[in-house]
Amino acid sequence: MSPSPAPIGVAVFPVTALQQNCTLVWCRQTLKAAIIDPGGSVDALLAAVAKQGLTLDAIWITHGHLDHAGGAAEMQEKTGLDIIGPHLEDQFWIDGIPAQGQLYGIPEARSFTPTRWLAEGDVVTLGETTWEVFHCPGHTPGHVIFFNRAARFAQVGDVLFQGSIGRTDFPRSDHASLLNAIVTKLWPLGDDVAFVPGHGPTSTFGAERRTNPFVSDEALRRAPIARAAGGPA
Secondary structure (H helix, E strand, O other): OOOOOOOEEEEEEEEOOOOEEEEEEEEOOOOEEEEEOOOOOHHHHHHHHHHOOOEEEEEEOOOOOHHHHOOHHHHHHHHOOOEEOOOHHHHHHHHOHHHHHHHOOOOOOOOOOOOEOOOOOOEEEEOOEEEEEEEOOOOOOOOEEEEEOOOOEEEEEOOEEOOEEOOOOOOOOOHHHHHHHHHHHHHHHOOOOEEEEOOOOOEEHHHHHHHOOOOOHHHHHHOOHHHOOOOOO
């Protein structure tokens, strides 16, 4: 007997000069879709949705950095859709998007007010699929991730990467909080969970537990979270 097809579809589109992984996810039953972290290239993203034959249903944001959220206001203006997330603690980052845009040569980036702020334990739905929200502060204080338990899939923004973790040299970043979120919130979801990070290639939680130099089981045995300090550039 062949395995049942995954209940969701996933496509990744790097956007902005920072090559942020904007992720399109959709319910295979209803073809309703959500865009996660539209940092830019809004018209191209909307064209990609149409090419897939999908109906865009919502805009989801993991955190308030320019490359993840800079195109959300434009996308909402062009579609009338709700902006869902991040956590309220990232309001100051969202307010600063225009200044970030000037700094990084993306002057069209705008701030916005989410239709709905998210918090630990919230659930968002997309067609017939259900996504759990986990508040994972550290890279930013209001960072959230989206997890689909049925598909064993997560979009984790800049919390975790293949072979690395999010930077913690920003205002209100905290390295120990980031490590704690990864170990106490991501790892319990299961080694088999595949994830799309905010930048770079996909991986699985199990692969990162084995090999990630910052949060592998071996790395954390050498440097327990309570004593961790600093972080990657």
